[in-house]
Amino acid sequence: MISPFNLHHQNNEIDSKIVVALERLSEAFRVLLWNESKLTSLSPIQIQILIFLLFQPVEKCRVSYLAKEFNMSKPTISDSVKSLLAKGLIQRNDDALDSRSFTVSLTETGKLTAIQSADFTRSIENPVSLLAPQQKEIMLDGLLKIIQELNKAEIITVQRMCFTCTHYRVHDSGHYCKLLQMQLAYKEIRTDCPEHEAISL
Structure with a gap:
């Protein structure tokens, strides 16, 4: 099996x-x-x-x-x-x-x-x-992507992280928040943001 x-x-x-x-x-x-x-x-x-x-x-x-x-x-x-x-x-x-x-x-x-x-x-x-800083970033990236897919599948119904927010963008230079109007280092990616606005599915 x-x-x-x-x-x-x-x-x-x-x-x-x-x-x-x-x-x-x-x-x-x-x-x-x-x-x-x-x-x-x-x-x-x-x-x-x-x-x-x-x-x-x-x-x-x-x-x-x-x-x-x-x-x-x-x-x-x-x-x-x-x-x-x-x-x-x-x-x-x-x-x-x-x-x-x-x-x-x-x-x-x-x-x-x-x-x-x-x-x-x-x-x-x-x-x-x-964990080393690089290990933490790799782990966070993987976990956030798993959570994002579970959110899309409606297994996790409420999500307030950057990847599921209308303000989040990916540019050639990296991660960007339209609301804050600033580039985000990976350690600044939020898993629970008070200003989060969910993307309409």
Whole structure:
């Protein structure tokens, strides 16, 4: 059977080795997130929501956007939001123009929890920091291209990186942002940009 997990196939195909390596990394993220959830007595998705609210602009802090961001149903996200409200970690902000619409934001307690939890990836950041600059650029380039293709296939539904933005251009001289009106070094390519405007598919 042809599968990345078939060892005979895997050992002879670099594509399969990369896929399995990415799967191992995803497992590391899951373990770290579960460990953090034990410390905070929150579910992994509740931790992810708190971290999202800590760093993202208020217009994105709605149940509908959170559902798209985390590829989950609105009822599932709503349950997590209700739990966080009950625990006093977030607060509801009603829309003055639409009584059915609201955003959520962190309380002071929620902010402290989010700041502490946002560091859960440190164990992965440390080995990344040991890579040579050129290795980092090659790795980033490959990962962004994989993410871009997964976004096109609608497997990753929300994406805010340069490659999927209407402002991004490639010139002979390299990467360019029309919004910032400047050339971008590869290390300046963003994986999560607040000014991102998605390309219409």
